[in-house]
Amino acid sequence: MLKFKIERAPAPAWMRAIIPLLAVPVTFLLTTLFLLWADANPLQAYYHFLIAPLSSRVSAIEVLVKATPLLLTGAAVAFAFSAGYWNIGAEGQLYAGAMAGAWLGMILKGVSPLLGIPLMLLGGFTAGMLWALIPALLKVRLKVDEVVTTLLLNSVIVFLISFFLNGPWRDPISMWPQSPEIDPGTIFFKLIPRSRLHFGFIVAVAVLALEWLVLKRTAFGMRMRAVGLGKEAARFAGIKVNRTMLTAALVSGGIAGLAGVGEVAGIHFHLIESISDGLGYSGIIIATLGGLNPIGVGLAALFIGLIDTGAQTVSRAMNVPVYLGTVVQATLLLVTLGLFVLQNYRIKRG
């Protein structure tokens, strides 16, 4: 058995800043094992992983495309976590937003983009909020643990979408269960011609900037952080804990919903069952890596976007399975979690 014990002892300020940055080299050191297993030269692989994607315009843009939904799910999770609401349901709330996008894309026939796009955003936000409403109400009214309820609702909405895609919303001309292509007036415009980078990226950056403003500069944000860091103390200071948590949960759901709309209106143009495939869960990783700080969340999302793109580059160039990206992401998270402990505790041999 490992013989060590942990004592509370805050690390000096300079070390606190360095510790999260240490996670990157440690992660790549650990994942070298996987590269060796795949018979790949690690240095060459890291080049393809981290540098190659940024060295060409096309793949650098692709990093931003990959980061777009991650910026939003990361922002969503960080917002809820900041208020001490453990929203594991960004995945489901993203699907809810995607459903709203697909539905609006079907019913808004011949709409002008000036009206269509705002409606899509509004619809996605509302849908994500509604899907977040049930567990949030159960939490504040009946103290039902939100971790389990939000997690289970992720599965429920996948079945719900599957039902719609195999039934009422099924596109008759497609071989796959998918909804009809959305109306051109509801499609998010491209930011750069002939790329996949769309308006959703701007939305994502704006949301993060707004989130930073709310969390760091407004009275509501301070109340939220107080609730997240100490519910009893917040209540004692006269803060309405339940209302604050409810608001944070709903806004979080709404932001995740925006990510879903972006995927429908900017990338796929119809709803498919695997439209998220873990983007919501990645949001939890990103929020954690970013230390719940919107700026950190932004950087973490871009980094994960880079890893996702890099994994494809490595896969193409060196025939290393693309799932290396997932392994690196997960290892990075686990290593960071471990290192965060060092910020406040000291490990002693015991």
Added chain:
Amino acid sequence: MEPFIIGLLAATLRVATPLILGTLGELFSERAGILNLGIEGTLFVGAFAGFAGAALTGSLWLGLLAAILFGMISGLLMALLTVRLGVNQHVSGLGLTLFWTGFSLFAFRLVFGESKVPPSIETFQTVSPFGNLPWLGPISSQHILTYFALALIPLTWWILYRTRFGLNIRAVGENPEAADAAGLNVYAIRTQALLIGGALMGMAGAFLSLAQLGAFTYGIVAGRGWVCIALIIFANWEASRVLWGALLFGGVASLQLRLQTLGLKLPYELLLSLPYIVTILALTLAGRNVSAPASLLKAYRRE
């Protein structure tokens, strides 16, 4: 009608098997105070390791052993993070799930390449203790692992309530300070519980690849880990009640498959989501009376 019902009952037991194994595995972790959301990934790596082990050695039993081993490694990692370092349990668990998902798919590609025809193996044979007796015969024609899972339910109860080890698990999950003061090693007991839990989860995953499917696919687990998380609440953290939840879930899942093959027009997907909704309802109705272990989700650190 008779073959339909017999088939349904047999399938129910089959579908329930990995759920029973996984839920009992999660039960050990949660009774010791650790919510292990790594279960989904542990099932996945169990399915992969089981399949790879069996395909490479030619022995299903060695495959099962490999799955158990990987399950235990997963439990150990969870213990390192949440028990030793005291890291947030939700995030650690989800991180592990992601890790094992990536790991399994990565390793599968490396070991088996990217062939058009997915590799497959012969599955475990079923055993029929009641031979050709009407009803009982075909229903009881099940895999050994199914019988093992069924036997594990009373065994788990017995371990938790009738052994010193089980007493220790219940104590560290309920009041680790008290357990520590009584001279128990809270870290060691929680780690042991996670190891046992991981072994059972690995076995649950192996059942999917070695008994049910004979192959390893991307969607082989498909949220069964989350079902186990739901079942544990449904069972109110009691081993004896795990059976009913798992059978109910298995029953609904098998029924919808059978109805679907009959060509009946029913919203199957909505039917499949019922158990989740029932669990949320159960949580709601039980409200504050759910008897979750009092120290679930709380890291233990001595002052």
Added chain:
Amino acid sequence: MPVIQMQGIVKRFASLTANNHINFDLEQGEIHALLGENGAGKTTLMRILYGLYHADEGQILVNNHPVTIRSPHDAIQNGIGMVTQHFTLVPTLTVAENLTLGQAGSFILNPLEIQRQVEKDSQRLGIPVKPAALVRHLSVGEQQRVEVLKALSRNARVLILDEPTAVLVPQEVEILFDALQRLRQEGLSVIFISHKLPEVMTICDRITVLRDGALVGTVAKSATTATELARMMVGRENFGVARQSERQPAGPLLQVEALQAQGSKGLPALRGVGFMVEAGEILGIAGVSGNGQTELGRVLAGMLRPSGGHIRVDDKNLTGAGPAELAQAGVGCILEDRHASLVDDMTVAENLVLDQLDGFSRGGMLNRARILENARKWIAEYQIKASPNDPIRQLSGGNMQKVILARNLSRTPKVVIAAQPTRGLDVGATDYVRSKLLEQRARGAAVLLISEDLDEIMALADRIAVIYEGSLMGILPAQAATVETLGLMMTGKTLESIRPTPEADHA
């Protein structure tokens, strides 16, 4: 022959030295009191002996052999058992299961067998318990017996009791003392942590006195008196801070009638408490810990909803109001639990404005310059040793309490509720907090002081009420209060039953 020797023990917590080079030894077959005020370092020293804390310096000898005690497990191995103030029992397990926990024995547990074993031990040691009962169904006294039996059934030769009588009624105290006397004759050595002089003089053979983390001395009971012990404990002629003048009655500001509330276990904790506090006076609520003080403080702070009764502040009905409403109505509170009063991971500046954010923001946006300025002002005025951007968790207990005082008193509340305001603080901080409370009284606020420290109550309060099992045993003017009268009331005697013609203040 000494069974335990602790030599040169030092234990530091952040800025506080809880134990400063303490020597302590325990003889075979003696009951040895560890005496001192709250915060003197008694419990810390014993937690080190039991392996719950680790000493920064010093060594421990058991039977003249140096030992390393890293955990309770090591302590038990060395024949040391401890009953802490917060019982370490698992509520969902039976008494027998709790007693078996951590014991070596067969892998398989037969419930009936372990119950029989417990029954046997219980009879042998003369400590009655109910083996098959779930611990959560037991009374506090019963739980304590389980704890004592737990320690003894592990063949403890040394038993540490941390303030064992704080939670007991007098009859139970008697049972405990009888058992201890008997066990001592059988060779058990007992360390008895206490801050109560009479019981120390009743039961103990030798007494070691600690003060502010340092050893004052060890004396034999036969060679000392209660007065001398008191002088050793306190070490000051009197408290640095005490009420000087008599008050002028100025009309009630806080009125509480028939207040009822439930405790954390759903049992009634307040059973119809009624009193009033006038402007410019301090009403002290004394009592043995766990008699409803916590709930009374929480109800008056708006943190716990009363299940019955009325609370009126300046004739305004505020029954069931939340913390924000109470603050609005002019109530300032100091909660018993400091960590539940401030957000540990937020800064001093943020905590100082957390309850009045509307005054520090415009259109929802924070005015950060004013928040900082506000913090600088209160840090200077309350002599808080911290800078505005330090997180609260880096502050000492005394400085945390000053932050709480600054935030709650800066609005000049009409009514001040102070629950255990000096618990665990060092002498300087204690005096500071007490002087602030007197300052509030002097400017005409109604102050309710809930404290388990009888000396504090007697030094500060104009009138004293005693709470026992959720009811008040009576209220009397401080001049008429003696330690004897209050002591009787704290064990459940009403004022009327003590003095047929009470001078109680019925106002």
